[in-house]
Amino acid sequence: MKLTKKTLFAASTVLTLGVGLLFPTSAQAHCDTPDGPVAAALTLALEEYNFNYIANWVLEEDEAELLEVFNLSTSVMDASESEDASHLAERYLLENLVRIHRAGEGAPYTGISHEPIAKEVAAADASIEAGSLAPLEEAGLITEGNRAHAEEVFEKVLATKDYDPNDVAAGREFVENYVTFTHLFEVEHAEHHEAHEEDAHE
Incomplete structure (x- = not known):
């Protein structure tokens, strides 16, 4: 079944997708933006x-909640x-998808961001795109x-990126690797990791 309505992001954004059909070629995107990989997945x-x-x-335990939102919105x-x-x-669906995704990462939902992607994450995305x-x-x-x-971590990302979209378990494995990889270079996550290591050492 296809949606009969033109939707906000599908109609207004032309997405050239790579890396498992989920990565926008633009560097100005991330998980909580309308042009990021999460929104690209929603468009598909x-x-x-x-x-x-x-x-x-x-997360698997959050799938039922998201499915309910998906069915209601569609x-x-x-x-x-x-x-x-x-x-x-569609906006309601995107906001809930981002909220539930971020909750699975242990991060608060702060709305849909229109800020440019951090240069660190842009470089990480570019590396995945290039395979280098x-x-x-x-x-x-x-x-x-x-x-x-x-x-x-990069080897794990590359090994799992070409998954069957209907193999949700394989998709989750890729997403976990992707999130882990990009967080290696995000300043706030790096600082949190260093602080955690210092606390553990003490």
Whole structure:
């Protein structure tokens, strides 16, 4: 079944997708933005009417909650003759998808961000896109101290990125590797990790 309504992001954004069909080529995107990988997955889910495209972005225990939101939102989009109602329903679905995804990471939901992606995450995404750590190296983000760990996680990302969208377990494995990899280079996560290590040492 296909959605009969043109939806807000599917209609307004032309997505050139790579890395398992989920990565926007633009660097100005991340998980809580309308142009990020989560929103890209949602666009595919709506275009194909296939919940599995977004199921892998939430924990297994949260899947039922997201499915309920997905069914409610898509039923509104299918039944409504109002473009505004359809847009609101999709916005509601995106916000809940991002909220549930971030909760699974242990992060608070702070709304849909329109801020540019941090250069560290842009470089991480570019490395995944290229299949090489070169973009991260050129940005000075690969050091002697983190190289071994970065290479280990990067290998896992590359090994799991080409999954069947209907294999939710495989999709979740990729998402976990992707999130772990990008968080290696996000300043706030790096600082939190260092503080945690110092506390453990003490």
